[in-house]
Amino acid sequence: MTYDLREALDRRVLVLDGAMGTQIHAADLELERDYLGLENCPEIINHTRPEVIRAIHESYLAAGSDAVETNTFGGSVLTLAEFGLAERCRELNAKAARIAREACEKLSTPDRPRFALGSLGPGTKLATLGQIAYAKLRGSYEEQVLGLIEGGVDGILIETCQDPLQIKAAINATLRAREALKRDVPILVSVTMEVTGTMLVGTEMGAAIALLDPYPIDLLSINCATGPREMSEHVRLLGQTCRKRIGVYPNAGLPQLVDGKPFYPLTPAELADWLMRFVDEDGLGMIGGCCGTTPEHIAAAAKALGVREPKRRKSAHQPxxxxxxxxxxxxxxxxxxxxxxxxxxxxxxxxxxxxxxxxxxxxxxxxxxxxxxxxxxxxxxxxxxxxxxxxxxxxxxxxxxxxxxxxxxxxxxxxxxxxxxxxxxxxxxxxxxxxxxxxxx
The missing domain is CATH 3.20.20.20 (Dihydropteroate synthase-like)
Structure with a gap:
């Protein structure tokens, strides 16, 4: 069964899932058996251990997520090529999409549909710095999106964006794939603002909002790099000036090194408090978690949110x-x-x-x-x-x-x-x- 994500975004504030990578690492998978020797390539787990990925999706849905992201953050042709998997891009993305949709079908109800979002990460090369040509980057994403749409995703989430030219390549790749497959899946974009206050290549939040305004995207969000406190100024600007639906899914605070391992200090209750503040004050239509967040964080946010419509906003847009x-x-x-x-x-x-x-x-x-x-x-x-x-x-x-x-x-x-x-x-x-x-x- 396919549900209308756009209609759901208009009716209520949606809860996204939390971190995928940390949950995969917690599954204690074996390098040779499960990763096929491809260390740091979680996308191959969609093929070798689909039940592990499905269980992660189900844990977030059971915690209260309205939407889960496919395990395809590094699933573009270019990124998979680093593991010798470029030719399997479409196949692995379609498998990931089907796994996410199966989990959503299992926990959906007529009153509470659940959605699978196809995750497109930033990759490892920045087009603005000349590390990759725009056309090649767009083609890499297009093959990935074709697989995700064929696998049944309800929307495409272009996330953790660090370079505006990369965003343009991913959006236009999605538009081409939508046209090829005749499926008008929604497009969501999420930018990453570093602790410096800009995207990695130096783009200010106001510039990101302005340059994405003409594109047919359904939601603009902020995720990763920092916790909600550091994002608050950017979220406020998003609420004041963006004409799209808006969202945020921060890390569980700024990471700290404890016993040689990264530790995210924000508790589930603290994250939920911040997210509710953003919903009430800035009119967010989607909330969730990124690095360091768990099903417990999502459960706290979903409980605090309940069921509510997005706050009406009047954006102060200027050309x-x-x-x-x-x-x-x-x-x-x-x-x-x-x-x-x-x-x-x-x-x-x-x-x-x-x-x-x-x-x-x-x-x-x-x-x-x-x-x-x-x-x-x-x-x-x-x-x-x-x-x-x-x-x-x-x-x-x-x-x-x-x-x-x-x-x-x-x-x-x-x-x-x-x-x-x-x-x-x-x-x-x-x-x-x-x-x-x-x-x-």
Whole structure:
């Protein structure tokens, strides 16, 4: 039986499960027999010991979870390739999905449906840092999502996100898989804010909210890295400005090292208190736990929550563009939006000469100068007769995206150039020089 996750999210605050990895480790599995010698590859347990994974799901559902995540956090083609399992990606994800759905079917009732969410983790390579190409990352996720949807998941949860470009790859992979299989499964995204106050590549919470606003996702959440206390400021901003449904599933506090092992200090009652505060004050529609949380933590949260509708929110949304670091409102309070035009081969002789000479360092310096002089956005154009505009745009954007902390306007009339540039931009950019000379098509 398949239930409507979107309808459930609108009707009541849902409880997600807790940590999967710690529960697998607690099962005392054998490296050779159960992991097939593949240490640190829990996805293979979906094949060798499905009853162990099913029992973990059932323990969280019995504790009060409305939704459980598949054991596929590292189940993309790229991550499984590190264990020689790339060709089994679709198979292992489909198996994991069926295991989760079986557990949900067992504990669902007409009044309390349970949901299986396909987990997509961040992987081990950051696209914004050039460690993996966007198209390859998207393809890796697409194969994973195809398996999860074929296995029957009720939604896709793109979680523990550390890089905006990785999020875009995962969302677009899911959209492609949905289209291929003709199944409109909901998409949930959860970002990770480090103790530094930003995502791993430096993205602020406000920028994450702004750059994900145009995407057809059903819920935006925060998870991992810290406990609820450290997340509170980010959760507040989420509640105040995000137009999507919102959620949070923190760690059980900041980890401590006790007897050489990580220890998470937050008790079930303490976690439940924090989660109820977020529900009451910030209007969360989904709560749960991440690292260090157990069925006991989830039971405490579910008991404290009971059955209640999400609090009505009125978000203070404003149109914004972003770099990978921060957001810039399109409407300036005391000024106009200044677009720096000196990174344009058609408008700046100096930039054009640096482009022709291959001096990317000098072009980066020109971008930084415009930032210091008060530009809010940088227009980037590398069009010049007789040159490879795609290659030139790629060289510039690869540097500008991380070394010039401003949103970019991609200025080109050529679709391949726009596509190449946007595949490099983790932030929310502006596309310039669009015309209808060839008609609407």
């Amino acid at each position: 914004q563009v972003t770099s990978i670091y921060s957001a810039v409102p399109l409407f300036q309070d005391n000024s106009v939006l200044f677009v720096g035009e000196r990174s344009n081969a058609n408008g700046s002789k100096a930039f054009r000469e640096h482009l022709l000479g291959g001096n990317v360092d000098a072009m980066v310096q020109m971008g930084r100068e415009q930032l210091r002089e008060g530009s809010h956005v940088l227009d980037v154009c590398t069009a010049y007769v007789g040159r490879d505009e795609v290659a030139d745009m790629t060289k510039v954007v690869e540097r500008y995206r991380s070394e010039v902390a401003l949103p970019l306007t991609i200025d080109s009339t050529e679709t391949p150039v726009l596509a190449a540039a946007l595949a490099l931009c983790g932030g929310r950019s502006i596309v310039n020089s669009i015309n209808l000379e060839d008609g609407l098509e």
